[in-house]
Amino acid sequence: MIAVLKKELRSYLLSPIGYIFVGLFLLMFSLFFYITIFQAMALNFEYLFYNGATILTFVVPVLTMRMFSEERKTGTEQLLLTSPRSITSIVLGKFLAAGIIILITELLTLGYFIILSFFGNPSILVALSTLLGFFLLSLAYISFGMFASSITENQIVACVLTIGAFIGMWFLPDVFASFEKVYEVLCMFSLIRMFEQFPAGIISISEIVVFISFSILFILLTITMLQRRKSVK
Numbered sequence: 001m002i003a004v005l006k007k008e009l010r011s012y013l014l015s016p017i018g019y020i021f022v023g024l025f026l027l028m029f030s031l032f033f034y035i036t037i038f039q040a041m042a043l044n045f046e047y048l049f050y051n052g053a054t055i056l057t058f059v060v061p062v063l064t065m066r067m068f069s070e071e072r073k074t075g076t077e078q079l080l081l082t083s084p085r086s087i088t089s090i091v092l093g094k095f096l097a098a099g100i101i102i103l104i105t106e107l108l109t110l111g112y113f114i115i116l117s118f119f120g121n122p123s124i125l126v127a128l129s130t131l132l133g134f135f136l137l138s139l140a141y142i143s144f145g146m147f148a149s150s151i152t153e154n155q156i157v158a159c160v161l162t163i164g165a166f167i168g169m170w171f172l173p174d175v176f177a178s179f180e181k182v183y184e185v186l187c188m189f190s191l192i193r194m195f196e197q198f199p200a201g202i203i204s205i206s207e208i209v210v211f212i213s214f215s216i217l218f219i220l221l222t223i224t225m226l227q228r229r230k231s232v233k
Contacts (some may be wrong), residue, residue: 004085004093005100012063012101021063022105028055033112043120045113046130046199052109053134053195056141057170061162063101064145065155067094068226072153087226091219095139095146102138106131126201133198136211140191141166143218150225166192 012018032051037043083090109131116122144165149158170192191214194207 001085001089001093001096004090005097008094008097009100012097017063017066018101021059021101022108024059024062025052025055025105026108028059029109029112037116037119043116043122045116045122045127046201048109048112049130049134049199050196053137053192054170056134056138057166057192058163060138060141060166061145061148061159063098064142064149064162065159067098067146067149068222069149069153069155069158087223091146091223091226095142095219098142098146099135099139102135102142106135106138123201126199129201129203130199132203133195133207136208136215137191137195140211140214140218143215143222147218147222147225150222 012021029048029052032048032055036047036051113122113127141162145158145162148161148165149155152158152161169190172190191211194210197204197207
């Protein structure tokens with residue numbers, strides 16, 4: 001797993017993908033920073049992440065779309081599946097590498113917290129709660145994006161599928177708002193709504209469990225998909 005992790009990190013850092021992801025996120029985050037701080041005059045670090053969570057919907061697929069679809073398209077998937085490393089270690093290595101890129105991006109956002117500290121008194125505890133929730137949401141999104149990449153060899157298809165799923169989880173509860181039971185069920189799958197607890201300074205065990213369970217589920221589905229493909233080949 002460590003070897004795969006190092007390989008993936010090098011791939012992100014030596015190719016445009018990792019920099020495109022970080023650049024896109026920070027560009028959009030800076031725009032929201034300007035709107036929130038200079039126009040709305042809100043000096044709360046956590047407010048930025050309400051918009052930051054929506055950014056993930058569109059930039060995480062950039063990070064995940066090539067994970068396995070590129071391997072299939074270039075024909076290197078066969079080498080990957082027949083290598084001495086287990087499929088589980090390969091999947092976890094790729095997942096953790098993307099998670100580290102997210103973590104680096106989060107650490108860079110602390111620059112905004114430092115700026116806000118000159119103008120106000122943002123809460124460090126609420127900021128840490130927000131960053132925790134954001135990281136868990138990011139990992140859940142990565143796991144789904146990775147699964148989407150494992151079922152197609154077309155990176156664009158993987159990207160569109162991932163964005164579509166994220167938008168669906170985001171807006172579907174509102175579509176069925178008049179149906180109380182359906183609305184409650186769909187809200188259970190709306191990760192972005194669950195994240196909203198964290199910027200409020202609320203660390204709920206139930207939300208943490210859902211994020212972790214979601215991530216584990218799609219990691220396992222990715223492993224299953226690759227094992228099935230390996231058995232066929």
